[in-house]
Structures are given as structure tokens and as C-alpha cells.
Amino acid sequence: MSNCDFFPDAAGIRPIKYSDGILRLIDQRRLPTEEVWLEYTDYHEVAEAIRSMVVRGAPAIGVTAAYGAFFGAQASKAEKYADFVTEFEQVCEVLAATRPTAVNLCWALERMKSLVRANADQPVGNLKIGLEYEAMAINEEDIRINMSMGRHGAALLPDQVRILTHCNAGALATGGYGTALGVVRAAVAAGKQVTVFADETRPFLQGSRLTAWELHQDHIQTILICDNMAGYLMSKGAIDAVVVGADRIAANGDVANKIGTYTVAVLAREHHIPFYVAAPTSTIDLQAADGSQIPIEERDSREVTHLGDQQLAPTGVAVFNPAFDVTPARLVSAIITQHGVARGNYTEQLAAFVQKDR
Numbered sequence: 001m002s003n004c005d006f007f008p009d010a011a012g013i014r015p016i017k018y019s020d021g022i023l024r025l026i027d028q029r030r031l032p033t034e035e036v037w038l039e040y041t042d043y044h045e046v047a048e049a050i051r052s053m054v055v056r057g058a059p060a061i062g063v064t065a066a067y068g069a070f071f072g073a074q075a076s077k078a079e080k081y082a083d084f085v086t087e088f089e090q091v092c093e094v095l096a097a098t099r100p101t102a103v104n105l106c107w108a109l110e111r112m113k114s115l116v117r118a119n120a121d122q123p124v125g126n127l128k129i130g131l132e133y134e135a136m137a138i139n140e141e142d143i144r145i146n147m148s149m150g151r152h153g154a155a156l157l158p159d160q161v162r163i164l165t166h167c168n169a170g171a172l173a174t175g176g177y178g179t180a181l182g183v184v185r186a187a188v189a190a191g192k193q194v195t196v197f198a199d200e201t202r203p204f205l206q207g208s209r210l211t212a213w214e215l216h217q218d219h220i221q222t223i224l225i226c227d228n229m230a231g232y233l234m235s236k237g238a239i240d241a242v243v244v245g246a247d248r249i250a251a252n253g254d255v256a257n258k259i260g261t262y263t264v265a266v267l268a269r270e271h272h273i274p275f276y277v278a279a280p281t282s283t284i285d286l287q288a289a290d291g292s293q294i295p296i297e298e299r300d301s302r303e304v305t306h307l308g309d310q311q312l313a314p315t316g317v318a319v320f321n322p323a324f325d326v327t328p329a330r331l332v333s334a335i336i337t338q339h340g341v342a343r344g345n346y347t348e349q350l351a352a353f354v355q356k357d358r
């Protein structure tokens, strides 16, 4: 069985492929110049792939972690349920510790753990089979969800639209199709005339390396800009809407996303441009009352001081490298999910959307 059987016709890039017990990830660190696929069967290696950004983007790391959890289960020699559960929970802890901000990671692992807890009467062999199917289901559902989110989001856009996006919330950041770029793809499919301005997204360059690459592959008109050009374009009336993804949305609608998103949201408000966030309900964390409760990952200073092997800053300079920021709900015009669009007072609407999944 392969996860590619589910959507043979669904457009485009699939960064996560699974068949016959082998997980294949496109190495996103090497795009756009090289398309290299790496193979995984071991959960420690899957954890390292998430940590080192072979795979990145909130939904994509959730899907990948689910396969990692299956590999951990598969390798267990435990015969009794209690021993198996103890081992499995340790595997999930290792995977959960890889990246702290995107809640989809813990959401996917919780779903895998729930399956084990709900089937305590089953032999361990059956649990392993169930976990493999659950990981594939998480992968398949993610693509379906993105397509549905895309349709809701596209309906918000005019027939001719110039969209600014930040980071990569595309097929590469998900099982396929994308969240913010899913909205773009759905708008194009609906016959709208779309131009995307892609922020390059320093320091990891997800915009220039990944967003520009995948939109280019799909022949969607894309203009790459440096992050500090967004305000100028907005002031010239060249942007009609901002659409971004999210790594975690608090109960009140505050949105954690790639560093620089908050800056774009402030600029959008100043220029009366709608600022839309597209994210599946697995990105909503009702346990976090507001954005102050979202952990923000800090990454290696080398991402700021170097570009590949090229040193850009003096040796020993102090560096601050937060990977995400929080955009307050008041700057967000709407949150687009697979269940519909939330606007205004987010608390009740987001809770109702999450409830639909239960």
C-alpha cells in the first residue's frame, strides 16, 4: 500500500511519500537546485529529519512524525500491551521534542497514541498494523483538508488578485497542495487571475527556495521579493491581499507563524489590505489561551551568520534567531480552515471548528 494511491490526480508536488514500509522525503534543504529524496525506516532518523529541516512546515512535520511513530512501534520487541505502550510513548516523546512551535506535530502524535489507548484489547501485532494505517490516513486527510481550505479561501479573493505570502505554506509544507498556497491553487483553478509576491523569508529562505520553486513548477505567476520590499509594494497599491499559513493558533485567534509574519500583518493593517491566515484545525491549540502561551523556537545562530558556507557576519557576533513570531488576532482579517472561515471574535468560532473534528 502506498499513500500516493489516495490522490493519483491531485495536483502536483508530494513531499512525503510512503510505500512498503519506507518513508521518502524530498530534502527541502537542497531545493531549489537539487531534488534529492531521502529514505527512512527508523524513528530516530525521522526525528533528525524534522529537527534538521529535511522536512518542515507545520502539517508536514505532523504527517512525518506519525510515520516516525509507526517505525518506532514496528521496531518494538514488546509482546505485552503494557510494555508496548511504555515504549511507544517514549518514541512519541522523542519525536515531539524535535520542534516546539508547530502544534500539528503533537496533534499527530496524540492521534497515534489515542489509537493505541483505544485498542488495549488488541494484540501488539494488530496495533502495529493499525498505526501504519493511521499514519497514512493522517497523510491522506491532510491533502483533502487543504483542498477544502483552498476552496473556502479562494472565495474570499477577487477575480484579479495580487497576493503577498511569507515563508512556505505550500505543498512542501504539508502532505500536498498547501494551506496558504492551497488557497492560491484553488483560486487559479477557479479561473482567477493570480499573481503571488513571495517574500524570500530570511534567514532560512523558505520563500525564495521553496515557495518560488513550487509555484514555478505549477506555472503560477510568481514574483520573488526580499522581505524588506513588502512595505514599499503595499504603499504603491501593488498588493490586494496577504495569505499566510500558521504553526499554532491560540484559542483567541493569535497566530504563530514564520518570523516576519507579524511585520507583514502590521504593514497590511496600515495599508488597509486584508491579512488572511489559512490553517487546518490541527493547527488550533485551544489549550493556549493566547499567543503569549505559544513556545517560540530559537534556532542556530549559523542560520543568520552564514548563507551555506559563506560567512556574512563577523566571527563571534551575538545573534538572536527566533524562528517564529506571533501576530495578534486583531490584525487577522480572517482565519480560513477546512470547516469554513472565522472572522471577528475568534474564540467561539475556532472552538466550534475544533469541535467538528471530535
Ligand code: MRU
Pocket: 056, 057, 058, 059, 102, 166, 167, 168, 169, 170, 173, 174, 178, 179, 180, 206, 244, 245, 246, 247, 257, 258, 259, 323
Ligand atoms: O520553520 P518552518 O519552515 O517549519 O516554518 C514553516 C512556517 O512557518 C509555515 O508558514 C507554517 O508551518 C505553515 S505551513 C502550511
